Amino acid sequence: MFEVFLERANHLSAARKLVADDADYTSALALLAVHSAISWNDAVSMRLVGNVVKGEDHMRAVVLLEKQCASRKMNRDGFKHLRKLIQEKSKVSYGDQRTTPDAALALAVNSERFERWARQTLERLA
DSSP states (O other), X not given: OHHHHHHHHHHHHHHHHHHTTOGGGHHHHHHHHHHHHHHHHHHHHHHHHSOOOOSSOHHHHXXXXXXXXXXXXXXXXXXXXXXHHHHHHHHHHHOSSOOOHHHHHXXXXXXXXXXXXXXHHHHHHO
């Protein structure tokens, strides 16, 4: 089952990279940044604890995984980037304002940073 979550994370990250430099896809970049990070969180969670938090409360999933990492004395630096993304999720998904290119780029940077943490963490757990 881990492979499904890892594949999803990889696919969303690849899509994020494809649209990153095209202003015609600013909203897509923001959404892909958020959702790829959520998928990376799911992949790490599946590898570490064998399940993922289901539902729309993504911050709950972040808190639970961060606690698991803390209890195992694992590096938790990536969570600061994921928290920023989750805080913006509703705004970019359902908000009534356009996402600016600068805002989308900032989300993409946070997503890339969280992905880097997730990949390193998964390598250590392998």
